[in-house]
Amino acid sequence: MFRVYGTSVSGNCHKVRMALEALALPYEWTEIDSMHGQTRTPEFLAKNPNGKVPLLEIEPGVFLPESNAILCYLADDTPLLPRDRLQRARVLQWLFFEQYSHEPYIAVARYLRRFHPDPASQRALAESKSDGGYRALAVMEHQLANEPFLAARRYSIADIALYGYTHVAGEGGFDLARFPAITAWLARVEAQPRYVRMPSE
Amino acid sequence: MFRVYGTSVSGNCHKVRMALEALALPYEWTEIDSMHGQTRTPEFLAKNPNGKVPLLEIEPGVFLPESNAILCYLADDTPLLPRDRLQRARVLQWLFFEQYSHEPYIAVARYLRRFHPDPASQRALAESKSDGGYRALAVMEHQLANEPFLAARRYSIADIALYGYTHVAGEGGFDLARFPAITAWLARVEAQPRYVRMPSE
CATH class of the missing domain: 1.20.1050.10 (Glutathione S-transferase Yfyf (Class Pi); Chain A, domain 2)
Structure with missing residues (x-):
């Protein structure tokens, strides 16, 4: 199952939630308080050296950052991303x-x-x-x-x-x-x- | 043939030149002096309402802006963009x-x-x-x-x-x-x- 590390009130993070919901994909959400340093801890930087949310964990230990790259990954081969x-x-x-x-x-x-x-x-x-x-x-x-x-x-x-x-x-x-x-x-x-x-x- | 509207010393524009050359695609280059307002003329804004170079003309009247979207378009189905x-x-x-x-x-x-x-x-x-x-x-x-x-x-x-x-x-x-x-x-x-x-x- 996908896991999202995200800050719920962030538009960048909300995009990922919208795509997962639109595609009816199961996921778990780990809330990260990016406004109080939780993206700058050594533990988080080991997951994403750029220190930003959202971060998609595709399988244990495989992390994809950048909200719009995540959208492309999730929408691949679905009506949300044209093939043409x-x-x-x-x-x-x-x-x-x-x-x-x-x-x-x-x-x-x-x-x-x-x-x-x-x-x-x-x-x-x-x-x-x-x-x-x-x-x-x-x-x-x-x-x-x-x-x-x-x-x-x-x-x-x-x-x-x-x-x-x-x-x-x-x-x-x-x-x-x-x-x-x-x-x-x-x-x-x-x-x-x-x-x-x-x-x- | 592709036409690029670009400013040669711009890194964003140079990316497009690099991809076209790497892929051995024929193109013509129309130099735009973006530092002196040539991306803000009514004529240019009709081609790209966001007023930026580079701009790829794919066929007469079909314009694609955003350097990295242009790279994805050019590299589609080539070794420069993995299929996986x-x-x-x-x-x-x-x-x-x-x-x-x-x-x-x-x-x-x-x-x-x-x-x-x-x-x-x-x-x-x-x-x-x-x-x-x-x-x-x-x-x-x-x-x-x-x-x-x-x-x-x-x-x-x-x-x-x-x-x-x-x-x-x-x-x-x-x-x-x-x-x-x-x-x-x-x-x-x-x-x-x-x-x-x-x-x-």
Whole structure:
């Protein structure tokens, strides 16, 4: 059985839970308090030298890090990852977009505002993420204004990856009401079979 | 024939050139001056709404952005991307590591020191990338101390992706002499058939 080492309120970790649930795969979840150093212990670094969650244990002692690599592994040969070469590349396009152009702004702003022990001290830093986050949302809105899902005109791990932090972008100070196509897409994701909500803490 | 829209001195763009050359695929290269706004023109944004290079034109009007998604597309069904599910996930693990934990430090420090019009004004910002960059290099060193290549014990697009900015990390102020396994790996990459050097400007 798969084991996930993860922090439930992390969007990166929640993606993995969403994929496992969507695919009806059995798993156990080991909660890791990444905000209080549990990814930096010698024991955890032996599992993932990069010191990050989520981490998938595929079989005892075989560990796969990087949320979006985990999504690709889980979705391999399933409807969540197209086989067609170009359509699969389009899914990957959005996965890389998410990690480079979206997460560093939207997830970081959310962390600083909601989870940092002294959010007031981080206000300027959080606000410095605003332009980049809105740019990423505008790119998504542009795509979703014409397409029901981000890639391949069907629900895929690209949607799961972008849903992770987009649906809690409000906690990072972003106003999703400005993005009607994103708002409609969030509802389409939440209407998928076996959709699972992010735990509140 | 493929067309690449790219900036030759960009590591992200050079990855695409390396993969095309390694696979002996014919292509044309359209040089884009991304440092002087050529990725932000209406004409370019119509091709890639995220306004970034590299951009692969697969056939007239079909554009694929994101350097590492392009690598996956080009390497599909070739020795540069393993078919085995876990080994392919390992390659993807390093591709996501590169975009999230490596490039934002090493590539950005290099840009600020070498290409910014007023590098002196950017010194503090460049130095703020140092710890993250050295952390990424330490993760690579840990892997390469025991393995000849980053994933699957063979040369793959994971090596091409990480080579892109690692081989010019010195231009970002990083001292690669501290990393003997990385140094030996750079030489192994450069010894690959059809290896192509990054243009100097």
